[in-house]
Amino acid sequence: MSAATHAAWRPLPSVALLLAVLLVGTGLLATDLLAIRVSGDEIAAREGLADSLQRAIDKTLAAAAPAKSAPEGSGAVLPGESPTIAAAALQGAVIDIVQNRGAEVLSTEPNAEGRADNEIENAQATGAGLRPIRLDVTFDARIEDAQAILFAIETGHPVMIVDRLQLTPARQLDGQSDSDPLLHLVMALHGYWRAP
Structure with a gap:
């Protein structure tokens, strides 16, 4: 090259x-x-x-937010001139909460008083002029709705306290997924009434 x-x-x-x-x-x-x-x-x-x-x-x-705020002057106790009217007010408040959260109320009934724990509680509350009004409620709800119902009951007015809660699977509906099951709930709760 x-x-x-x-x-x-x-x-x-x-x-x-x-x-x-x-x-x-x-x-x-x-x-x-x-x-x-x-x-x-x-x-x-x-x-x-x-x-x-x-x-x-x-x-x-x-x-989970309460359905409505407490009316002016409603306070923590159940309204009414008698225990029967207070029980009806408690029943109405619970039914409103349950139905507003999309659940189905199956039954409500006053809870029989006279158990030993009720007698002790009655004696303590009577000193303050309060009387417990008890109610059993049975309803079907989905898990999220049941949580919202419990939250609304325990944080709303009048004051309501859940004494016992029993959860079981409810009937399965057609097309219902296992990830969002329907629950059958039996709840015992009470509120307080003060004689006028």
Whole structure:
């Protein structure tokens, strides 16, 4: 080979090296851009999940909030001129709470007094002029609705206290999923009445 031909071939390895560097750099840049795109898709998916979780939290909080605030002057005790009227007020308040949360009330009945724990409680409450009014309520509800009902009962006005709660699976409805079962609840609760 002549010196002129040798000089013409000399830049060829440099050009090939330059092209290789450019191709590798472009490949790395494309890989980085693809990784950024995948990260963007992951961020969008996580934002969607966060939005759906926030909606579920908002729905749960809205369902758990008391249906209505206590009327002016209602206080913590049951209203009424007699224990019978107070029992009817307790029954009405509980039915409203249960039905407002989408559950089905199956039965309500006054709870028989006279058990030993009632006698002790009656003696303690009588000193303050209060008398416990007891009620048994049976209803069917989904888990989230049952939680909202318990929250509303125990935080609302008049003051109601759950003494006993029995949960069993209720009948299965067509198309009902196992992830959202219907529960059969039997609840014993009481509120207090003060003689006028």
